[in-house]
Amino acid sequence: MIIDCHGHYTTSPRALQDYRDSQIAGLKDPSYKPARAKLNVSDDQIRESVEGAQLKLQRDRGTDLTIFSPRAAGMSHHIGDATISEYWSEACNDMVHRVVALYPENFIGVCQLPQSPGVDPRNCIKELERCVNQLGFVGCNLNPDPSGGYWTDPPLTDRWWYPLYEKMCELDVPGMVHVSASCNPCFHFTGAHYINGDTTAFMQFLTSDLFKDFPTLKFIIPHGGGAVPFHWGRYRGLAQDMKKPLLKDHLLKNVFFDTCVYHQPGIDLMTKVIPVENILFASEMVGAVRGVDPETGFNYDDTKRYVDASALSAADRRKVFEDNAYAVYPRLKAQIAKQRGKGNR
Amino acid sequence: MIIDCHGHYTTSPRALQDYRDSQIAGLKDPSYKPARAKLNVSDDQIRESVEGAQLKLQRDRGTDLTIFSPRAAGMSHHIGDATISEYWSEACNDMVHRVVALYPENFIGVCQLPQSPGVDPRNCIKELERCVNQLGFVGCNLNPDPSGGYWTDPPLTDRWWYPLYEKMCELDVPGMVHVSASCNPCFHFTGAHYINGDTTAFMQFLTSDLFKDFPTLKFIIPHGGGAVPFHWGRYRGLAQDMKKPLLKDHLLKNVFFDTCVYHQPGIDLMTKVIPVENILFASEMVGAVRGVDPETGFNYDDTKRYVDASALSAADRRKVFEDNAYAVYPRLKAQIAKQRGKGNR
Numbered sequence: 001m002i003i004d005c006h007g008h009y010t011t012s013p014r015a016l017q018d019y020r021d022s023q024i025a026g027l028k029d030p031s032y033k034p035a036r037a038k039l040n041v042s043d044d045q046i047r048e049s050v051e052g053a054q055l056k057l058q059r060d061r062g063t064d065l066t067i068f069s070p071r072a073a074g075m076s077h078h079i080g081d082a083t084i085s086e087y088w089s090e091a092c093n094d095m096v097h098r099v100v101a102l103y104p105e106n107f108i109g110v111c112q113l114p115q116s117p118g119v120d121p122r123n124c125i126k127e128l129e130r131c132v133n134q135l136g137f138v139g140c141n142l143n144p145d146p147s148g149g150y151w152t153d154p155p156l157t158d159r160w161w162y163p164l165y166e167k168m169c170e171l172d173v174p175g176m177v178h179v180s181a182s183c184n185p186c187f188h189f190t191g192a193h194y195i196n197g198d199t200t201a202f203m204q205f206l207t208s209d210l211f212k213d214f215p216t217l218k219f220i221i222p223h224g225g226g227a228v229p230f231h232w233g234r235y236r237g238l239a240q241d242m243k244k245p246l247l248k249d250h251l252l253k254n255v256f257f258d259t260c261v262y263h264q265p266g267i268d269l270m271t272k273v274i275p276v277e278n279i280l281f282a283s284e285m286v287g288a289v290r291g292v293d294p295e296t297g298f299n300y301d302d303t304k305r306y307v308d309a310s311a312l313s314a315a316d317r318r319k320v321f322e323d324n325a326y327a328v329y330p331r332l333k334a335q336i337a338k339q340r341g342k343g344n345r
Numbered sequence: 346m347i348i349d350c351h352g353h354y355t356t357s358p359r360a361l362q363d364y365r366d367s368q369i370a371g372l373k374d375p376s377y378k379p380a381r382a383k384l385n386v387s388d389d390q391i392r393e394s395v396e397g398a399q400l401k402l403q404r405d406r407g408t409d410l411t412i413f414s415p416r417a418a419g420m421s422h423h424i425g426d427a428t429i430s431e432y433w434s435e436a437c438n439d440m441v442h443r444v445v446a447l448y449p450e451n452f453i454g455v456c457q458l459p460q461s462p463g464v465d466p467r468n469c470i471k472e473l474e475r476c477v478n479q480l481g482f483v484g485c486n487l488n489p490d491p492s493g494g495y496w497t498d499p500p501l502t503d504r505w506w507y508p509l510y511e512k513m514c515e516l517d518v519p520g521m522v523h524v525s526a527s528c529n530p531c532f533h534f535t536g537a538h539y540i541n542g543d544t545t546a547f548m549q550f551l552t553s554d555l556f557k558d559f560p561t562l563k564f565i566i567p568h569g570g571g572a573v574p575f576h577w578g579r580y581r582g583l584a585q586d587m588k589k590p591l592l593k594d595h596l597l598k599n600v601f602f603d604t605c606v607y608h609q610p611g612i613d614l615m616t617k618v619i620p621v622e623n624i625l626f627a628s629e630m631v632g633a634v635r636g637v638d639p640e641t642g643f644n645y646d647d648t649k650r651y652v653d654a655s656a657l658s659a660a661d662r663r664k665v666f667e668d669n670a671y672a673v674y675p676r677l678k679a680q681i682a683k684q685r686g687k688g689n690r
Contacts, residue, residue, distance in 0.1 A: 186499075190583065191548035199571075233606070
């Protein structure tokens with residue numbers, strides 16, 4: 001089985017965005033009372049939204065299962081307050097759950113958290129519990145910068161985040177460190193803010209002893225880990241200058257990278273320098289880059305081709321495509337069995 | 346000749362930091378009147394500061410000339426106001442000039458600019474002119490985030506920066522895009538803020554048409570261009586999705602990358618995906634990473650070894666080591682001749 005650990009519901013039905021637009025309009029209206037979404041979306045609309053997109057790409061590219069979460073830029077935790085974020089997160093997570101319910105063999109859910117700048121991360125626990133315990137989700141996306149490009153919340157290694165980490169450990173779910181839209185004009189979202197968020201989180205982990213406090217906590221850093229594999233020598237050297245243990249002992253039991261790197265030389269570098277146990281297959285589709293690479297004739301984000309063409313052995317490719325996902329998402333295997341037991345469309 | 350385009354005076358005499366400390370202490374003292382530095386530093390102190398460091402490393406590693414600028418983290422444009430920054434920049438640039446004057450065959454100057462958050466970049470023109478016209482410097486370091494990690498100034502492509510760019514074009518000097526220390530606890534300086542600054546600047550250039558307005562303006566993005574070469578497919582794809590020209594036409598006549606990437610696979614990737622004309626040799630020494638890589642037995646920042654061991658032909662290596670520097674720093678060749686005509690120690 002080929003598991004893509006990083007897919008977003010970027011094609012959700014219009015009604016979801018309409019609800020968000022009503023929230024945003026409400027922020028300018030003093031009489032606005034935030035209310036939970038009651039979306040009128042039919043199963044056929046859900047099917048239409050993925051049949052020609054994520055499902056088609058799974059079939060075309062020969063992948064089997066996508067670990068699926070709400071649109072990352074859509075999270076925009078900087079918009080409104082914690083209540084706005086709570087209602088919006090519930091609506092987005094419910095919509096992902098609708099997809100999973102219709103296509104239990106093809107998708108497994110990961111949730112957006114109702115973060116809000118400056119708001120205690122304890123606030124996210126209720127929604128995380130709901131998504132894991134009631135909806136069968138196997139992880140969460142954690143935004144290291146709810147401010148959307150101004151980085152005003154504490155680093156991920158601060159005790160500020162510990163109550164959430166305790167709950168993640170208790171529920172046995174990992175977090176994908178994923179920023180959202182940027183409201184800072186310095187940062188293009190998919191071209192700068194995402195990649196910077198990845199690099200920043202890794203360096204926060206490197207300078208800390210977070211995983212001494214949480215030995216079972218696991219994070220996936222998406223987009224190939226930002227700049228990290230390219231600068232692997234720099235990071236090894238910085239850790240060494242700081243008298244930290246070797247990176248493999250210091251954080252590679254807890255930190256993993258996905259393969260959302262959109263050219264062969266990038267994947268070749270990554271598979272050369274990062275231990276294979278720390279690499280999870282992913283494509284981020286339908287996502288950041290939608291075109292066809294004229295140098296290859298295939299979509300930039302058809303990352304399976306790069307992994308297939310890399311120097312990895314068949315056994316190692318299997319780790320990247322499947323086995324590592326079971327190790328990083330401890331609830332995944334049972335959830336797959338449960339969803340497949342239910343039968344498919 | 347082997348030219349290292351990215352070296353910092355990280356080992357400057359104590360008197361320089363004492364002056365800075367007096368500025369910083371003064372910020373808390375209502376009676377403090379900022380004053381220009383009058384440093385009592387002997388030629389012998391200058392010699393001592395580089396003989397066992399930058400000069401020794403040049404000799405040990407077989408490089409000839411370092412394009413040399415003040416310590417990057419030391420710039421800290423977020424400290425104090427424009428006057429503080431002006432006096433501090435003058436002191437730092439003068440100290441670099443002292444090194445150049447003592448070792449005219451080994452160093453050529455690049456200046457720090459007296460930037461300050463929210464202050465019009467026109468404010469930097471006087472010091473840029475002084476450094477180029479009076480001190481013989483051949484470029485400047487431009488901080489895309491004078492706030493030190495909060496990114497509150499406009500992107501580098503905003504007209505805010507245009508008066509400075511006009512002067513850079515008039516003087517025929519390039520800018521190295523280089524952030525400074527981070528006062529944002531989210532960002533480790535050399536492990537996150539520097540690399541993010543590089544990635545961010547590249548994406549700002551990509552989304553803009555800056556080089557239509559300034560066809561001769563040139564920027565070096567240090568640290569191998571941050572995450573850019575590793576994600577070269579992503580950047581090609583993003584430009585394509587935005588209907589921009591191919592990157593080689595869109596910005597590679599104006600944007601260059603240095604080789605401050607501290608392991609062989611990183612340099613191998615870079616030399617594979619980035620046109621050789623856009624790569625300039627650099628080591629950033631004595632800088633971010635000071636240790637010896639146990640995997641190679643050599644210093645992480647001994648980047649000449651990686652370039653030597655890369656797949657580049659001898660002719661291409663010569664471009665990286667020397668010829669590209671003449672193209673990117675138009676005043677360099679004449680300045681070398683001038684400084685060598687003067688004789689050496």
